[in-house]
Amino acid sequence: MRVVIVGGGQAGASVVSKLRQLGFDGELLMISQETVPPYERPPLSKKHLQNHTAGKLVAILPEEFWTECRVELRLNTRVDAIDPEARFLQAGKERIDFDHLVLATGSSARRLPEAITNGLEQIFHLRDVEDANALHAHLQPGTSLVIVGGGYIGMELAATARVKGLEVTVIERDDRILKRVASMPLSNEIGRWHRDNGVRIIECAGVAKLSGRKAVQNVTLQDGTKIRADIVVVGVGVSPRTGLAEAAGLELHNGISVNALGLTSRPGIWAAGDCASFEFEGRVLRLENVQNAIEQAETVAENILGANKNYRPLPTFWSEQFDHLVQIAGLFHPSMTTVNRQTPSGTSFWHYHDDNLKAVEVLNDPKAFSIARRMLADGRSPAADEVASPDLNLKTLLKTSKKTEPV
Amino acid sequence: MATWIEACAAEDVENEDLIRFDHNEQTFAIYRSPDDEYYCTAGLCTHEEVHLSDGLVMGHIIECPMHNGQFDYRTGAPRRSPACIKLKIYPVKVENGTVFIDIGEPS
Structure with a gap:
């Protein structure tokens, strides 16, 4: 079996490493338009610009991965078209056959x-x-x-x-x-x-x-x-790169439409990361963050191997500005009720839909964030008045709070 | 060669939690498991050098506070991406309510 990945960012890297980790033994080919192997993008607006040394990027996968794990990486390569019926890609004059194709084409700056x-x-x-x-x-x-x-x-x-x-x-x-x-x-x-x-x-x-x-x-x-x-x-946002998918007749909806498995509207063709949109809890989402690129891609890898596993995102996100750290888990919506928690260690904003905790934003308090993220992952909703009380320990709340539906 | 140093009092670490311990420019994480065993690993996540002491201990797993990477703190083995490099681990002993770690030969 041959799996081909189009796109050399975080999602593509996560697909290939997960496939090998799960013991997939077939052929793996990654095609990337970039000039270097997959690297971490988040530092580009922060550390990379602050202490710049040209070419010093943080590689997502160790250098030896590509040979040791037998993944063929083609850089500087543009894919021109997909034939979803006959299952091949056209890249210049070359025809590249695939059994499974993963579109991890990412997004481009508007x-x-x-x-x-x-x-x-x-x-x-x-x-x-x-x-x-x-x-x-x-x-x-x-x-x-x-x-x-x-x-x-x-x-x-x-x-x-x-x-x-x-x-x-x-x-x-x-x-x-x-x-x-x-x-x-x-x-x-x-x-x-x-x-x-x-x-x-x-x-x-x-x-x-x-x-x-x-x-x-x-x-x-x-x-x-x-x-x-x-x-x-x-910096006015990004647009998903959907040109290839669109030309191949795949369904789009503000991104390449995928189901909960990560499968597009055509069999054998998957999508993950910034370029993919999916329905979740009644909303069509397209998430532009590292956590989604990793986890949606890993779910696709598992499903290529037949796991039949649904992707349930718990979006997490972080940002560093000046000496401050912002960490966010869950999906905030303006209709939610916000509870403010102020402790000596930091400030956090807890967002509820009815009595259900849906999202938490934490400033300069990674420990509180670790616990909040775990509450969201476990579907726990601590009572709003308890969260607001700085004397109550979050770790205690993690163990005692009621379990609702996971977000 | 074994180099045992005193790290903290056993009661300084809560059950199913960890604390940070710094010694000569090195930083360590000392864990107390749900079954009251003590463990020690390098203090920084192997992914992006974040202090694991801000992370969450659940059972025998430590979750990095920044990017969700997880390790088994008993063996240092990575359990979830983006963590993919093993954490160094150090031998631990508890004597008379004091936790000692052997920083001589990490594995």
């Missing part, structure tokens, strides 16, 4: 329309190592950096750049930063860290146009405000 960017230079995105390397050279003290988009990538970059001594402005279209991905109290807290450190955040602001001679010099907002910029980084 761009601003050409009408706004006017083809100017010094406009960057931050998605892969090439982006990070291109940007790094420009992170010099005193440089004016304007970041379009107050999502996690934008805020992490803002913190990294500010520590390096740049003048940083973040422009957010919504009425608060991180609106799509964080609760209001968390957004407020993170916003405060940035303002305290001298980052300027402008909310409810759309970008009208970028102007300059050859390189960008100014960012003009829709209300006419003009901000000087030596460089601009666009």
Whole structure:
């Protein structure tokens, strides 16, 4: 049997390592458009930009993995088409047959329309190592950096750049930063860290146009405000890479549609990670985080070998900004009720739907996070008034709280 | 060669929990299992050098607080990705209510 993986990121790496770990003995081929084997992307907006040494990436799999585990890795290779009937890929003139295909094509950074960017230079995105390397050279003290988009990538970059001594402005279209991905109290807290450190955040602001001679010099907002910029980084979200799947006639729904097993609408073709969308508890989800890339991919690996196992995500996420650590577990929704827990060790926000704990956001308290994540994984819902009481030990609550349906 | 050093009082570690112990630039994690046995591993996760002392002990598993990696703290064996490299483990003995670890020959 031959399994082919398209995409050389975290999800692809997790599929191949899990397949070998489970004893799969057939042929494994990974095809990647990148120039280097799979590496960890989260550091790109943090440590990698802060203490940059060119090419020093954190490899997801040890160097010897590829030969020892007999996985053929083809870098710099583009797949042009999938034939789902005859089960082969076309890559240039080469035809590559497969028994199972895993699409782990990830996502790409959204761009601003050409009408706004006017083809100017010094406009960057931050998605892969090439982006990070291109940007790094420009992170010099005193440089004016304007970041379009107050999502996690934008805020992490803002913190990294500010520590390096740049003048940083973040422009957010919504009425608060991180609106799509964080609760209001968390957004407020993170916003405060940035303002305290001298980052300027402008909310409810759309970008009208970028102007300059050859390189960008100014960012003009829709209300006419003009901000000087030596460089601009666009962090307005990502789009799933679905081109190949779409051309092959696979079903899409804001991503490549997969069922709970990770199977697309065609037999033998699977998808995992940023590019895959799936239904879970009545919502169609497409999760853009490392935990999902690993666990959905590992579930696909098990199911290729016939496990018939449903993927039940417990989304977890972390971010580092200045000297602060944010950790999130579960899926927050604005309709939830929030309980604030304040202890000497840290602050956390606990989000409930009715009496059921659904998501927890923890600031600078990894121990509390470890316990909260375990509660969510076990489907435990501590009573809101107990969580709010700083005298009650979380570990005790972990053991005594009632068990509901797992989230 | 065995190099036993005093790490903590046995009662410093709660049942099914762990604490951090630093010694000469080295950091260790001391565990007390649900059956009141004591164990010691290197203090940092092999994945991204996070202190395991902030993690959660469940049975004989320690879960890293950052990225969910899990290890069996009795053997150091990785139990869940992204952890894939074994944790070093150190011999432990408890005498008169004091926990000693042997940092001479980790395995």
